Amino acid sequence: MSHNGDALITATNLTKKYKDVTALDNVSFNISDGITGILGENGAGKSTAIKIFLGLIPPTSGTATVLGENVSENVNARSRVGYMPEHDCLPTQVSASEFLTHMAELSGLPPRAARTRAADTLRHTGLFEERYRAIGGYSTGMKQRVKLGQALVHDPAFVFLDEPTAGLDPVGREEMLDLVRKTHRDFGISVLFSSHLMSDVERTCDRIIVLHGGHVAESGEVGQFIRETETVFIEVDTNRDELVKTLERRGVAVTPQGSGLTIQGTEKIYDEVRDAVVEANAALRRMTPQRRALTELFEKEHA
Amino acid sequence: MTATGTVFDIGYQSYSGAREGRMRALTAVYKDGVRIALGLGRGPRAKALPWFFIAVLSMIGLVMAIIAGAANTLGGDGTAEKMSLPTHSDYYGIASMILFVFASIVGPELLCRDRREGTISLYLVRPLTGADYVAGRWLSFLSVLLLATWLPQTILFLGLCGGSPEPLKYFQSHWLDIPKFLAAGLVLSAFLTTIALLVASFTTRRAYAAVFLVGLFLITTPFTVGVAQGMQGTLAQWLSMFALSNIPLHISDMIFAKPSELTENNHARELGRNVLILWYLAWITVMGAVIWFRYRRLTP
Numbered sequence: 001m002s003h004n005g006d007a008l009i010t011a012t013n014l015t016k017k018y019k020d021v022t023a024l025d026n027v028s029f030n031i032s033d034g035i036t037g038i039l040g041e042n043g044a045g046k047s048t049a050i051k052i053f054l055g056l057i058p059p060t061s062g063t064a065t066v067l068g069e070n071v072s073e074n075v076n077a078r079s080r081v082g083y084m085p086e087h088d089c090l091p092t093q094v095s096a097s098e099f100l101t102h103m104a105e106l107s108g109l110p111p112r113a114a115r116t117r118a119a120d121t122l123r124h125t126g127l128f129e130e131r132y133r134a135i136g137g138y139s140t141g142m143k144q145r146v147k148l149g150q151a152l153v154h155d156p157a158f159v160f161l162d163e164p165t166a167g168l169d170p171v172g173r174e175e176m177l178d179l180v181r182k183t184h185r186d187f188g189i190s191v192l193f194s195s196h197l198m199s200d201v202e203r204t205c206d207r208i209i210v211l212h213g214g215h216v217a218e219s220g221e222v223g224q225f226i227r228e229t230e231t232v233f234i235e236v237d238t239n240r241d242e243l244v245k246t247l248e249r250r251g252v253a254v255t256p257q258g259s260g261l262t263i264q265g266t267e268k269i270y271d272e273v274r275d276a277v278v279e280a281n282a283a284l285r286r287m288t289p290q291r292r293a294l295t296e297l298f299e300k301e302h303a
Numbered sequence: 304m305t306a307t308g309t310v311f312d313i314g315y316q317s318y319s320g321a322r323e324g325r326m327r328a329l330t331a332v333y334k335d336g337v338r339i340a341l342g343l344g345r346g347p348r349a350k351a352l353p354w355f356f357i358a359v360l361s362m363i364g365l366v367m368a369i370i371a372g373a374a375n376t377l378g379g380d381g382t383a384e385k386m387s388l389p390t391h392s393d394y395y396g397i398a399s400m401i402l403f404v405f406a407s408i409v410g411p412e413l414l415c416r417d418r419r420e421g422t423i424s425l426y427l428v429r430p431l432t433g434a435d436y437v438a439g440r441w442l443s444f445l446s447v448l449l450l451a452t453w454l455p456q457t458i459l460f461l462g463l464c465g466g467s468p469e470p471l472k473y474f475q476s477h478w479l480d481i482p483k484f485l486a487a488g489l490v491l492s493a494f495l496t497t498i499a500l501l502v503a504s505f506t507t508r509r510a511y512a513a514v515f516l517v518g519l520f521l522i523t524t525p526f527t528v529g530v531a532q533g534m535q536g537t538l539a540q541w542l543s544m545f546a547l548s549n550i551p552l553h554i555s556d557m558i559f560a561k562p563s564e565l566t567e568n569n570h571a572r573e574l575g576r577n578v579l580i581l582w583y584l585a586w587i588t589v590m591g592a593v594i595w596f597r598y599r600r601l602t603p
Contacts, residue, residue, distance in 0.1 A: 075431065087421050
C-alpha cells in the first residue's frame with residue numbers, strides 16, 4: 001500500500017482474540033494519505049481494527065499506531081484523530097452549534113477557537129442555517145452531517161468514518177459521499193472509510209483493504225480492482241443481427257448480453273468494432289469498456 | 304449611489320492554534336456536566352427541576368432568616384438564639400430530604416443520557432480516559448450540589464446579619480459559622496454526588512436511577528432507625544449506621560458540635576466520632592471505586 005515512512009496508520013502483526021474468537025489474526029498493513037476503504041463482511045474484523053486504532057481496546061499482540069503514536073498509551077494523540085461511529089451517538093436536547101463546540105473543546109481546543117471551528121464546520125457540512133435547532137428534531141441526513149461534523153470540528157489529520165451513508169436515501173447518500181471526498185480533497189484530512197456498500201467505496205476511495213476472517217484478503221489501489229477488463233460492451237438500435245454476423249466474419253468473438261453485445265478483446269478491437277458497425281449499417285447507441293466491480297472481489301472472498 | 308459589497312468564500316481553513324489536550328477535555332466535561340445539571344442551553348423542561356429545587360432550598364434559608372430576624376427585632380439581639388430557633392446547624396437536617404430528592408432526580412442525568420444516546424463513544428475517542436470522564440462529571444455535580452447547599456446557608460447568614468440590630472457585631476461573633484456550613488455542605492454534597500452517580504452508572508435510564516435512589520433514602524432511614532429503636536447495644540448501633548441519609552449528617556453534627564433533629568436519637572452516635580468519620584469515608588471510597596471501575600474499561 002505505501003512505504004512505512006509515508007504511513008499515517010500502521011498495523012504490525014496485529015492480533016485480537018476474544019476468548020475463543022480471533023477477530024484479527026496477525027494482520028499488517030499501512031494506510032497513507034488519501035481516502036482508504038476498509039471492506040469486509042460482518043465479523044471480518046473492521047470494527048475491531050478501528051477500535052484498536054482509536055485506543056478503545058488493546059490488541060492481544062502486535063502494534064497499532066496512528067500518526068506515529070500508540071493512542072492507547074498516549075491519549076493526547078487522539079486530539080488529531082476524528083471518529084464518526086455508525087450507531088446513534090447524538091444528544092437530542094442540544095443544538096448542533098453547542099454540541100460541536102463542546103466536541104471541539106473535548107478535543108483540546110480553547111473555547112473561543114472551538115466556537116469558531118464549530119461554526120465553520122457547520123457551514124462546510126451544510127448545517128449552518130439549522131445550527132441553533134435541537135438535534136432531536138433533525139432528519140436522518142442532517143444527523144449524519146452532525147456526526148461527520150463532530151469528527152472534523154477539531155481539524156484532525158486523520159478521520160475514521162464507520163458506515164457514513166447508513167440509513168440515507170439516494171440523494172442524502174450522494175451528498176454524504178461528496179462530503180467525504182471533500183474531506184480529503186478540500187480539507188486535507190485523510191480518511192479511513194468503512195462500508196458494506198461496494199459502490200460507495202468504489203466511487204469514493206483511492207485505496208482499499210479487504211478483511212476476511214481476521215486476515216487482509218486484498219489491498220491496493222481501487223483502480224487496480226476495477227480496472228478495465230478485456231471486454232467491450234455495445235448496444236445498437238438497429239441491425240443487431242447483421243452486426244453480429246459482420247463481427248463474426250471479421251473473427252471477433254461476440255456474446256449477447258441483455259439488450260447488448262459483449263465483445264472479447266483489448267483496446268485494439270475498438271477500430272474493428274467501429275468498422276463492423278459501419279459495414280452493418282447499425283445505429284450505435286453505446287460502446288463502453290466493461291469494468292470489474294468491487295462486488296466481484298467480495299464475491300470471490302465469499303467463495 | 305448604491306453601496307456594494309462582495310462576499311468571499313475563503314474555503315476551508317485548517318486549525319493551527321493551541322491544542323490543550325487532556326486538561327482542556329476534562330474542563331469541557333466539567334462545564335458540560337454543570338450545564339446538564341442546571342439545564343443551561345436546554346429547553347424549559349430541563350431547567351424546571353433543578354431550579355425549582357434550588358429555589359425551594361433557598362426559600363427555606365430565607366424563611367429561617369426572616370423568622371430569626373423578626374424575633375431579634377421584636378425581642379432584642381440574641382432572642383432567636385435564646386428561643387433556639389433553627390439556624391445553620393439545623394439547616395442541613397431540615398433540608399436534607401429535599402437535597403436527597405434533588406440529587407436522586409438530577410444526578411443520574413449526568414451519566415445515564417450519554418450512555419443511552421451513545422454520546423459516550425464520542426467522549427472516549429477524545430484525549431480523555433473513562434476515569435477522566437467520570438471525574439469531570441463527579442466534580443460538576445458536586446459543584447451544583449454545593450450551589451444548592453451553600454446558597455441557602457449564605458442567604459441565611461446574610462439574613463441573620465441583616466436582621467440583627469447590630470449586624471457588624473453579629474458578624475464578628477458568628478463568622479465562624481461560615482467555614483462550618485461550607486465544610487458541612489461539602490460533606491453532604493460529596494456523599495450525595497457519589498451515591499447518585501454510582502446508581503446512575505448501572506442504568507441508562509435516569510427515571511430508574513431516580514426512583515431507586517429516592518426509595519433507598521426514603522426506606523433505609525425509617526427502616527433501620529425504626530428497627531434499631533426497639534433494640535439495644537452494638538447491633539442497634541451498627542444497624543442505624545445503615546440509615547443512608549444520616550451518614551453525612553453525623554459528620555455535619557460534628558462540624559457544628561450539635562446534633563440535628565434527624566440524628567440526635569440515633570444509636571449510631573454512640574459508636575463515637577472516629578467510627579462515624581471512617582464509616583463516611585469508607586462509603587465515599589467504595590462507591591467512588593465502583594464508579595471508577597465501571598468507567599475504567601468502558602468501550603463503545
